[in-house]
Amino acid sequence: MSDATITESSEAAEIPAGSDDGHDHIGLPHHTTTGLSNTKLAMWLFLGSECLLFGGLISTYMLYRNRQSDQIGPDQLWDIPFTSATSFVLLMSSLTMVMAVSAAKRKDEPRTKMWLTVTALLGGLFLAGQVYEFTTFYREGLGYTTSLFSSSFYTLTGFHGVHVAVGIIMLLSLVAMLAKGKLVGEKSETVEMIGLYWHFVDIVWILIFTLVYLIPA
Amino acid sequence: MNSDDTMTDTGVAAPTVADGHDAHADDHRHKEPSDRQYIWIAIILAVLTALEILSTEIGPQGSLLVPMLLVLMFIKFWIVASFFMHLRFDNRLFSFLFYLGLGFAVVLYSAMLATFHFWTG
Numbered sequence: 001m002s003d004a005t006i007t008e009s010s011e012a013a014e015i016p017a018g019s020d021d022g023h024d025h026i027g028l029p030h031h032t033t034t035g036l037s038n039t040k041l042a043m044w045l046f047l048g049s050e051c052l053l054f055g056g057l058i059s060t061y062m063l064y065r066n067r068q069s070d071q072i073g074p075d076q077l078w079d080i081p082f083t084s085a086t087s088f089v090l091l092m093s094s095l096t097m098v099m100a101v102s103a104a105k106r107k108d109e110p111r112t113k114m115w116l117t118v119t120a121l122l123g124g125l126f127l128a129g130q131v132y133e134f135t136t137f138y139r140e141g142l143g144y145t146t147s148l149f150s151s152s153f154y155t156l157t158g159f160h161g162v163h164v165a166v167g168i169i170m171l172l173s174l175v176a177m178l179a180k181g182k183l184v185g186e187k188s189e190t191v192e193m194i195g196l197y198w199h200f201v202d203i204v205w206i207l208i209f210t211l212v213y214l215i216p217a
Numbered sequence: 218m219n220s221d222d223t224m225t226d227t228g229v230a231a232p233t234v235a236d237g238h239d240a241h242a243d244d245h246r247h248k249e250p251s252d253r254q255y256i257w258i259a260i261i262l263a264v265l266t267a268l269e270i271l272s273t274e275i276g277p278q279g280s281l282l283v284p285m286l287l288v289l290m291f292i293k294f295w296i297v298a299s300f301f302m303h304l305r306f307d308n309r310l311f312s313f314l315f316y317l318g319l320g321f322a323v324v325l326y327s328a329m330l331a332t333f334h335f336w337t338g
Contacts, residue, residue, distance in 0.1 A: 036308055044311045048318025055322030059330055084270050091266060095259035098301045102252055199302045203294055209266075210290040214273050215283055 043193050047200045054204050057156040058211060065212075067148035072141050074149075078213055079133070086129035087209045090164075093122035094202040097195045104191035112191060113175050119198065120171040123164050130161050153212070160208060163201045170194050249306050258300050265293050 032038050065074070100115035134154070142150045174194055177183040183190060250258065269289045277285060299305040304312045330336065 034310070036310060040307075040311065041314070044314040045318075048314045048316075051315075051318040051322040052325070055319075055326045059326035063330060063333055063335055080270065080273065084266070088263065088266060091262055092259065094262075094297060094301050095255060098255050099252060102255065196302055199297055202301075203297050206290060206293045206297065210269065210286050214269055214286050216273075 037189060039189060039193060040196075043196050047196065050200060050204075054156075054159070054207070057152075057159055058207060061152040061156045061212060064148035064152040068150075069147040072146065072150075074213075074216075077137055077140060077142060079136075080213060082129070083133070083209065083213050086126050086133075087205060089122050089129070090126045090202055090205050093119050093126070094199055096122060097198045101188070101192050101195045104188040107188070109178060109187075112187075113178050116171050116175045116178075116191070120168050120175070123168045123171070123198075127161060127164050127168070130157065130164075134158075156212070157208065160201070160204055163204070167194070167198050167201055170197065249303065250300060255300075258296060262293055262296060265289050265296075 032041075034041065096115050096119040100112050100119060103109075103111035103115055134157075137150075144151060144154050171194060174183070174191065178187070269286060272282065272285055272289070298315070304315065
């Protein structure tokens, strides 16, 4: 199988679909059987499965949110103005991410790198806020094993934080690969895939912010 | 055709076979938003977030508060999924896969919470 049949590189794009050259040696169509990008299909399938992961964590938190000990619960701990600020930062990172995708589709590489870097910085700011929040809660006596409430809270928000951290690593890796010219295949699609992941992380936080922080226990 | 030629001002790939993507099924039914429109969408999201926070401080209390917060949350969710994640403009199969996972999660965990008498206290 030639490189053109296994990647969606610009070289592959030169071959008209439907022509003899657009099929590989076993007679499969050049693109995909669904006619859609397999990478994108896999990403959406992955995000669909992630809904189940976060659904489990959110419902576990909802179940145990009133199982507190030593009078340390949401009412004593939550700092809504601070969490609102970090939520706003993450929300705006979705805007910068979509700007990066838009720039990548226009093949404007400098702006793509700039918006990706800004997105990573905003993600880092959100993560720093979460670390600060966790540290504050711990100092106030809310450890991971203090109560069912604390365990489910730290697990849910911690998992989300890990997803943000992974997203930041992907964003910075992408910027480095773009800078060194090591990104192979369709660049705009790679940026779009990481964008989908990043927006999903934002969407999950939209749910967490309302269900965990705003709705009273 | 040069692939650059297939790009429009808004970054939408025109449905040709030379853009490295499928031109037949990956149907961009609608025009994707421009950068300016993305900024407006972000402003709307920020306003909705501000409304959520305000409603917990000075908004309706009691039984009205939770439904209001949930409605605002779902609107924000839908806006990000539809516009920032392009579900509104992409092939419907992507929407199907995502909302299938989401729907499955909602049904599964609603049943789980019902088992633990979450809804009835």
